[in-house]
Amino acid sequence: MKKYTITAVLGDGIGPEVIGSAIECINAVSKKNNISITWEKKIAGEEAITEYNSVLPIETLNSIKKNKVALKGPITTPLGNGFRSVNVELRKKLGLFANIRPAKNIQGVQSKFSNVDLIVIRENTEDLYGGIEFRENSISSRRLIQFAEHESKINIQRGSAIALKTISNTATKRIAEFAFSYAQKKQRKKITIIHKSNILKYTDGLFVRESEKVAKNFTSILCDNMVVDNACSKLVTKPELFDIILCPNLYGDILSDLCSGLVGGLGLSPSANIGNTISIFEPVHGSAPKHAGMNDVNPSAAILSGVMLLNHLGENAAAKSLEDAVFSVLKDKKCVTYDIDPKNPASTSDMTMAIIKKIKK
Numbered sequence: 001m002k003k004y005t006i007t008a009v010l011g012d013g014i015g016p017e018v019i020g021s022a023i024e025c026i027n028a029v030s031k032k033n034n035i036s037i038t039w040e041k042k043i044a045g046e047e048a049i050t051e052y053n054s055v056l057p058i059e060t061l062n063s064i065k066k067n068k069v070a071l072k073g074p075i076t077t078p079l080g081n082g083f084r085s086v087n088v089e090l091r092k093k094l095g096l097f098a099n100i101r102p103a104k105n106i107q108g109v110q111s112k113f114s115n116v117d118l119i120v121i122r123e124n125t126e127d128l129y130g131g132i133e134f135r136e137n138s139i140s141s142r143r144l145i146q147f148a149e150h151e152s153k154i155n156i157q158r159g160s161a162i163a164l165k166t167i168s169n170t171a172t173k174r175i176a177e178f179a180f181s182y183a184q185k186k187q188r189k190k191i192t193i194i195h196k197s198n199i200l201k202y203t204d205g206l207f208v209r210e211s212e213k214v215a216k217n218f219t220s221i222l223c224d225n226m227v228v229d230n231a232c233s234k235l236v237t238k239p240e241l242f243d244i245i246l247c248p249n250l251y252g253d254i255l256s257d258l259c260s261g262l263v264g265g266l267g268l269s270p271s272a273n274i275g276n277t278i279s280i281f282e283p284v285h286g287s288a289p290k291h292a293g294m295n296d297v298n299p300s301a302a303i304l305s306g307v308m309l310l311n312h313l314g315e316n317a318a319a320k321s322l323e324d325a326v327f328s329v330l331k332d333k334k335c336v337t338y339d340i341d342p343k344n345p346a347s348t349s350d351m352t353m354a355i356i357k358k359i360k361k
């Protein structure tokens, strides 16, 4: 029997419901595949502030570092003010440089298109999401304004808040090499680099240039590039043009939510955050506070994140069996949540049970 210890961070809002469902499903499929998983439950986010006075307690971080693999629920990050994103912290502190977000049509799920099968690969540590931001009228933002005006000879409105967009050679090469190797391994045909290098000539310009350099070492994979605004328009009219999308952090976050909308919504979209030694799997969706505790949201995104986790562990048979069970329940449409069947919605727990019943081996 193969044994694993995995960190589970249930998260805020609907996190405990959907991650709870995913754990039940993974346990069920593990039992049938001679796998034993011990879940080390740790906290982060709102709950952790009360208990540890920190959104990301060292105990949680250490557990993930030790186990190398985690299943994580969404964490609420207050809008505008309050604490900074736990996700940004986690990705930076654990070196989770690649974010993989697949979007593929699922039989039985109504969507505007029937030919979507793409994967967004997003650089996860830099760009405007690097967390380097200065409040308006702070000493730091005033100093930065002075410095930037002096260097650029362009006036900046006094009292502006400032965020820095940083794109490095090293991080771009790392994500591009990851994306092209991933494409090769998954027998994908094309990578489209998404950017805004017509305006952001140095930052996005560097991202395109370094990625295209890496592309030259992978001659079996086509490589093109597209400006992000054009990509948005093409994605909602001709999504079949895309195979793998490679992009900096911010565009990747936005485009992957857009892509999940192409195939039936956030309730179905899983993701993986991959580093050199540590990986965290989580649904793309957030904590949806209005639905918290209502037992009504779709657990599929969290369960399919569990499928990605099992594949990552090399437990491909168990992963396939769990994925088939989720797809089968979605196809039957007899026991699915409100986002899939608004007229006759099932609860999160009933849909979870229906999936568990479908697990063959």
Ligand code: NAD
Residues within 6 Å of the ligand: 018, 073, 074, 075, 076, 077, 078, 079, 087, 266, 267, 268, 282, 283, 284, 285, 286, 287, 288, 289, 290, 297, 298, 299, 301, 339
């Ligand atoms: P959200 O993804 O939480 O919810 C947006 C809407 O999508 C919901 O109102 C709901 O209608 C739908 N939805 C989401 N998940 C669903 C599911 N499983 N089944 C069915 N419908 C689902 O986005 P938001 O409201 O913008 O964000 C809420 C909070 O989550 C914010 O604090 C945000 O910062 C945080 N967030 C966290 C993560 C993360 O931890 N990875 C990701 C995104 C947002």
